[in-house]
Amino acid sequence: MVLKHVLCGGKQRARSESDKAQREQQILDAAEALFLAHRYHGLTLADVARETGLTKAALYRYFRSKELLFIAVYRRAMTAWVDDVEGLGPEGFPARFADRLLAHPVFCGLTAILHIALETGLSEQEAREFKLFLLTESQRMTAVIGAATGKDEASCLAYLLQCQQALIGCWHMSHPPEPARKAIQVEPLTVFQMDFSAALGQHLRLLTDAFIRR
Template sequence: MTQPTSADDQPGFRRARSPEHKAQRRQAILDAARGLATERGVRAVTLGDIAREVGLTKSNVLRYFETREAIYLHLSAAGYRDWAARVQQAVRAGQPEPLAPARLAGLLADSLDADPLFCDLLSDTAATLEHNVSLDAVRTYKEASTSAVHTLTAALTGPHTGLGAEAAQDLILATALLTASTWTATHPSATLIELYRASPELGALAADFAPELARLLTLVVRGLRAPA
């Protein structure tokens, strides 16, 4: 009787043994997950899809990441770091002139519109990505996102924004929450798109992501700047 082959025995498979090769394979998995999610949306990508894209079995992908959700939490943490860097750079470019509420809101909206995958990840983090992962995976993600929030808070605090540290943190929280909901609302399913085309009056509330997010954030900034 023929014994079933393991994943390691499959034709073309070569186990990564050195730290360098393991890091390369881990990065290949992340790149595959990023590319698929950019093309299809995070929710539509399975662990099997990622494995096929990178040329591995699911069991071999799990040697590097404990679950599909852990892969996307890792990408979300990287997205937070990149977002903080973009905001920091944009705010510095706007100093020393005080930023009007609409300009500050537009700056934040543009900083997120520059990374569609991160926006999609934000819309899915609390609902699914923080589930089916270990305590260590969630801790790593939270530490990375918290560090990014500290960077964002420092960038958004001062006379150039008209915000104190507490108000800046409130703005960051509001921005993340509004990004998640606005991204979902402005990226309807194929069925809804078809409906809106057939019945434009039903799509009256549909909007483009960046302008809608900027409009909502302008209201938030005005509220945070208003006297108590």
């Protein structure tokens, strides 16, 4: 059950920059909780507004679209993941790389739909700003990987993108639509069942071994 986030004075505008920033974080918290409990495509801004105690019109003053709201959720989730890996230092790669990624389910789930859902509602300028954010965070990651392996930045970035591709594929294969999920619970179709964590962990081990050997 999703915990309800009630904002103090929810139907009134935030009166200061600090109030606005706090309210935005509460909105992101509510959106994140809803995403973990439901599929993205089944969520609406009305759902988020209801969770936060805001009217839909008031929510629009913070985020004009569902895509921009979840882009903001994604940005926060990615920064938390990169902070986590940076905190481990070079000695944490590759031993703890996979488990640190799997410890951030919101980042994993939103990465899986980034190109087919979240980015579809962006203007060209918004897309550029978001891609610059992705580049900055990716460069932070490649710095950690490079320090651990001695590989150049371009090689580390290529490796990181391959990991992203593996994540996207494993997520979709392990999270089929509900009718398909039910269908593969019965023999002989159980062979199509896939555990996301186990599958991604195996892919990452193979990618990492090949990357280090090169």
